[in-house]
Amino acid sequence: MADTGSNEALTAQVIADSSAVRKLSEARERIVGQLSQVIVGQTGVIEELLISLFARSHCLLEGVPGLAKTLLISTLAKSLNLSFSRIQFTPDLMPADITGTEIIEENRSTGARERRFLEGPLFSNMVLADEINRTPPKTQAALLEAMQERQVTVGRVxxxxxxxxxxxxxxxxIEQEGTYPLPEAQQDRFMFKVFVNYPSFLEEFEVARRTTTTQSESIKPVLSAAEIVELQQIVRTVIASDHVVRYALSLVRQTRVGSPGIPDFVNDMVGWGAGPRAVQFLILGGKARALLYGRTQVSTDDIQALAKPVLRHRIVVNFAAQSDGMTSDKIIEKLIACTPTREDELTSDARFKTIFAS
Incomplete structure (x- = not known):
């Protein structure tokens, strides 16, 4: 049997020598530079979008109207030279409106009638599902199925x-009127849930200054679709040590109510916790983040940095805790605070021994 440590060292050396690592970290800087011509601030949001993209996953953004969510996404598509579709979700939108439909048309050369598939807006590299909680669950489910399977079925084809x-x-x-909140099971399909917050005073000052003149910026493509696919494959070759995987598992398994070894505050405040997909996304996200910063191995810092966007929509806070002002983000902060990052401390702690044995 081959030595695991030697294989990991060899893989790390291959990645380190590859131009892909340098290319991705440089691409990050160039993408951010292009976006900064149009978008003011939101650096954390941009980073999480890029991590989700290079991890070959999807992202859910939440924020009040007017925070440039749509502008940010359309500008990102331009900087990546990707085909882009924007779907405005409305209460009367039907699944066929986004997946496409079959029509019967006459072949002018033969006179015969033939079926032809008209592609919907999902047939693009980057799809903006704008205000997804404004459309009924049936159409939401059609989008989420396409996200999971990366295909659509129309007329059994x-x-x-x-x-x-x-x-x-x-x-x-979700507290705003006229919405259909995504169920937690459907939110689980998204790698990240990203909160888009109000800008600072200086950022909003710059927004007001830029958007009230005739000045316009030209966005230049940084990466092609083929290059993005290549980098998505490179992401999965990044090393995540057993310790980092164990740390990610520790955070996720502590969210599961009633499990052995979990903190008392989780049993008191959480309705139910995150599933195995959360661990997968933490590791994949950590790999993408490491590459974006020019590193070849995932660290516990990467896992901590992504814990909130990965876990916040996978932890359901019970009613009593909500009434006391507790949120999933605050619970994640408490979990990070009570989980050792050092391997010797994590493996020697009696509580975590119980969690690992369960």
């Missing part, structure tokens, strides 16, 4: 979607 295929869905806060 399967049609493969473009590669890369990246869905960025936006939604208004």
């Amino acid at each position: 399967r049609h493969a979607l473009s590669d890369p295929f990246f869905v960025l869905a936006t939604q208004n806060p």
